[in-house]
Amino acid sequence: MATPHSAGAGSRAAAAQALFMVLEQGRSLSQALPLVTSSLSGRDRALCQTLCYGVLRFLPQLNFVISHLLAKPLKKDLAILHSLLLVGTYQLIFLRTSDHAAISATVEAASLLQRSRQKGLINGVLRNVQRQREQLEAALASHDELQHNHPRWLADLIRSHYGPEQAEAIFSANNQQAPMWLRINEQRTDRAQYLARLAEADIGYHDESPLSSAIQLVQPVDVQRLPGFAEGMVSVQDLAAQHAAWLLNAAAGERVLDCCAAPGGKTAHILERQPDCTLIAVDSDATRLQRVHDNLQRLQLNAEVINGDAMQPDNWWNGEHFDRILLDAPCSATGVIRRHPDIKWLRRSQDIAVLAQLQADILDTMWSLLKPGGTLLYATCSILPAENSEQIAAFMKRHDDARQVAVAPTGSPDWQWLPGEHAGDGFYYAKLEKRT
Ligand SMILES: C[S@@+](CC[C@H](N)C(=O)[O-])C[C@H]1O[C@@H](n2cnc3c(N)ncnc32)[C@H](O)[C@@H]1O
Numbered sequence: 501m502a503t504p505h506s507a508g509a510g511s512r513a514a515a516a517q518a519l520f521m522v523l524e525q526g527r528s529l530s531q532a533l534p535l536v537t538s539s540l541s542g543r544d545r546a547l548c549q550t551l552c553y554g555v556l557r558f559l560p561q562l563n564f565v566i567s568h569l570l571a572k573p574l575k576k577d578l579a580i581l582h583s584l585l586l587v588g589t590y591q592l593i594f595l596r597t598s599d600h601a602a603i604s605a606t607v608e609a610a611s612l613l614q615r616s617r618q619k620g621l622i623n624g625v626l627r628n629v630q631r632q633r634e635q636l637e638a639a640l641a642s643h644d645e646l647q648h649n650h651p652r653w654l655a656d657l658i659r660s661h662y663g664p665e666q667a668e669a670i671f672s673a674n675n676q677q678a679p680m681w682l683r684i685n686e687q688r689t690d691r692a693q694y695l696a697r698l699a700e701a702d703i704g705y706h707d708e709s710p711l712s713s714a715i716q717l718v719q720p721v722d723v724q725r726l727p728g729f730a731e732g733m734v735s736v737q738d739l740a741a742q743h744a745a746w747l748l749n750a751a752a753g754e755r756v757l758d759c760c761a762a763p764g765g766k767t768a769h770i771l772e773r774q775p776d777c778t779l780i781a782v783d784s785d786a787t788r789l790q791r792v793h794d795n796l797q798r799l800q801l802n803a804e805v806i807n808g809d810a811m812q813p814d815n816w817w818n819g820e821h822f823d824r825i826l827l828d829a830p831c832s833a834t835g836v837i838r839r840h841p842d843i844k845w846l847r848r849s850q851d852i853a854v855l856a857q858l859q860a861d862i863l864d865t866m867w868s869l870l871k872p873g874g875t876l877l878y879a880t881c882s883i884l885p886a887e888n889s890e891q892i893a894a895f896m897k898r899h900d901d902a903r904q905v906a907v908a909p910t911g912s913p914d915w916q917w918l919p920g921e922h923a924g925d926g927f928y929y930a931k932l933e934k935r936t
Pocket residue numbers: 759760761762763764765766767782783784785788808809810811828829830831
């Protein structure tokens with residue numbers, strides 16, 4: 501990574517590099533960002549992150565503007581400059597950074613990216629964005645299909661299931677910055693005490709919450725600023741995700757399996773709610789499992805953590821059936837696009853059927869590990885019916901020993917939570933009981 505030599509140029513160059521990795525190499529933004537920001541100051545790192553999230557939220561509109569202003573598309577070997585133009589255009593149209601700062605730092609970033617010869621091109625396009633801003637904004641507003649900023653296949657899928665009005669609300673929620681939700685460790689503190697500590701630390705919060713454990717902050721803050729974070733008083737976890745442990749409702753003395761557990765947000769919450777159960781946490785990704793260990797250690801909780809494939813239980817299961825199983829299945833993550841806007845551009849339409857098959861296979865395997873009378877909670881952070889309601893309907897047809905139990909406050913047997921609802925992420929829950 502080049503070192504910054506003009507105010508803010510480093511953050512623009514790093515953002516272009518991260519976007520290149522996402523858009524051209526198919527890496528996730530959370531993998532790409534640490535690779536390009538290590539030499540940046542805290543402020544530049546934050547700006548780089550803002551630029552990447554913003555560009556990925558509004559990519560189709562930014563591409564429209566750039567294609568309007570370039571005589572012909574850039575050659576493949578100049579793709580990094582396309583990313584840099586996205587960064588510059590985003591600042592001028594969406595961030596309203598001062599034009600001078602946005603243009604000069606972005607042009608300077610071309611040198612950091614070893615593309616000094618193309619500084620004139622970057623400068624020319626960005627000056628045209630500046631000059632033609634009003635016409636460009638009017639052109640953007642007149643294109644209906646550019647408004648949602650989602651890939652066509654995903655927009656069509658969401659519209660076909662939810663209808664045009666609800667689809668618009670989903671698109672809009674997906675393109676907004678997600679709020680920060682805290683989960684207090686109710687073994688160590690209670691809501692009133694922790695709210696008082698937040699007030700002392702001058703961290704703003706919203707009073708209302710559907711769960712005693714969940715607190716929505718007014719503004720995201722660095723976790724290190726959260727009172728008692730290092731001592732395990734509190735974790736960061738979305739409101740919708742916090743419902744998993746409440747719905748699973750493990751009792752003292754029960755054997756509980758958290759399948760697909762990493763990085764361990766729900767594992768820890770199950771234990772915070774019920775420290776006297778025997779909890780086994782399984783995940784096939786050894787790297788992500790390290791975070792389960794870290795979380796449990798920070799929160800001073802105990803679980804048996806196993807690196808194993810959910811579909812090969814013979815390799816890790818001792819044959820004792822479980823009273824409760826949480827299956828937080830691998831999924832399209834279409835419910836958490838507001839936290840991971842790269843999902844829109846990394847996911848392909850053909851992935852959905854593959855994921856649905858994987859979920860069905862894991863679900864069937866987990867069902868065989870459940871005691872008669874036991875409960876399995878199926879969860880995804882998806883909003884697509886193929887992974888959710890249709891998945892469970894197909895499961896019910898395959899298993900005549902299964903019964904669906906009310907899971908939503910409405911008494912409904914499944915719960916599709918949409919992004920932005922109660923300020924939470926998009927999530928799905930279904931609770932299945934095994935007949936005795
Ligand atoms: C949605 S994430 C789980 C999030 C986690 N429950 C939490 O709350 O922090 C899905 C997880 O499934 C794991 N996974 C995918 N395929 C698996 C398999 N065949 N066996 C076990 N784990 C698997 C992935 O490694 C990933 O960590």
